Amino acid sequence: MNSYPRYSGFKVKIETSYESMFGEKALKEVDYFMPQLLPMNIDEKLIKSVMEKGKKEKKWVLAFVIGTKPCFYKFYGSVMEADKAGIPNFVINSNQHYDDILTFGLNEFNFQNKIGANLAIRGDLAQKSAELMIKVSWLARYLKKHWPDVTVVPVVLGDTILTSIVPAAWMFSRNERAIQNEAGLRSMTPDAMKDVGKIDVSDFIDKQFNGSWSLLRNEPFPEQWDTFVSAAGSEFLFAPLELNKKHLVREGHPEKNTWVTGGVVIDALTLKRKEKAEKSIFNIYPQLEEGRWIRADIHRRGNLTPRRFKAIIGGVKKLVEKGYKVNFIEMSATRFALDNYKLRGEIEKLSKNKNFLFTKVWPEYANVIEFYESEHCFSALTDSGGVQEEMNELGQLCLTCRFNTDRPETVNDAKTNLLVPPVDGSFIFKMVEHVDKNEDLQKQMRSGPKLYGSNVGKKFISVVSDLIQKERPFKWAHEALGLWKETEKSDYL
Secondary structure, eight states: OEEOOOOOOEEEEEEOSGGGGGTOOOEEEEEEEEOOOOOOEEOHHHHHHHHHHHHHHTOOEEEEEEOSHHHHHHSHHHHHHHHHTTOOEEEEEOOSSOSTTTTTHHHHTTOGGGEEEEOOOOSSHHHHHHHHHHHHHHHHHHHHHHOTTOOEEEEEETTSHHHHHHHHHHHHHHSOOEEEESOOOOOEEEGGGGGTTTSOHHHHHHHHHHSOEEEOTTOSTTHHHHHHHHHHTEEEEEESSHHHHHHHHHTTOOGGGEEEOOOTTHHHHHHHHHSOOSSOHHHHOGGGGSSOEEEEEOOOGGGGSHHHHHHHHHHHHHHHHTTOEEEEEEOHHHHHHHHHTTOHHHHHHHTTSTTEEEEEOOSOHHHHHHHHHSTTEEEEEEOOHHHHHHHHHHTOEEEEOSSSBSOTHHHHTSOOEEEOOOSOHHHHHHHHHHHHHOHHHHHHHHTOOOOSOSOHHHHHHHHHHHHHHHOOSOOOHHHHTTSOOOOSOOTTO
């Protein structure tokens, strides 16, 4: 790996008095408007090999953009199939999650030798966005400078901050647009959500399954913004389901540039159902072999707001007090919220109970699937989008702790998922208890249709292979109208 320049922070004068507008000196403080950035690293040998292959074979180079822990396994199928199809590719790793737990997927899915660029981004959402724009733009220009005739197409996934910023940076730097996989995730809510707490639990569940639904794109935040903006900066859109494609077409995206290929998590999930984990989760946590457990993982920003997070902790507390077995996962966001609201003491008290297990994030995806698929899993209590898909595929109960969901099909179509809005702890408990005591409901939820297909990476790469032969990832209006194609490049660009 070669490091490229470390960008220093820049000092800026902050003048806050009215007189300063007219030349009076009123310097109040000196601050940094840009923090010091870590250097990005590129593997020049790998990049050269991939780009020369693209040049020689007159193929696009695909740059798979990975940001968060789930990205490693969600991209597994596409990267594997790209290699099989002989499409040159490399991985851009944001490295925003840089500890061994959150980057374990590098080893688990054999991506170690695929990383062409390590962006080393840090900070809050604003800083990450700014760093991404700067570093991705530099990488885009670097590739264009050394391989001007090779088309490089970033492939972004789902709804992370990379999904929105990378296509913009690439398009502004190269006049080439991206591919968005897992596109069209738009959150919806059952209309009955307005009456939550006013109607009994059984009616609330029935109206989720059989009532009308409406768009409600406020959450997850910022993921709904990310996926919406990403589609605007991407030339080709691959949706999990017809519902997602309908959202995209309704928003004005050309139907001819949109394909339905299935849920991106399926290939890795299928693999891990066959492969054993390095060490069984029941050897790591023997407690989990005793009875049936609710696995709770909470990390969405909306659920970190005071009332909602306290309701979730209250619900978990009541479940444990009533004898339910709960494995509560401490994610990064959870850790922050527990300390911020001074609730860690409540967790420590619960940890004295044999039916409560407080653990860090499980590094290995295979362990997560091992548990979900086992007889010791009663349900997931989650605010994750991907878990809703996984539980649908595995035929297990999913209880989603949100007021809306970007996987509404798991509720109103498959009926394998229920929204359990964090109104208060008692309501969360009532919802879980109702499901637990209703065997017919459990049977219905566990036997719902599987929605997300199979061989998803293969379908994706099949379409991309065809696009490479006849399309360009950017069109001017005259080209989109079929009037003429540009045969030479403008010096201005």
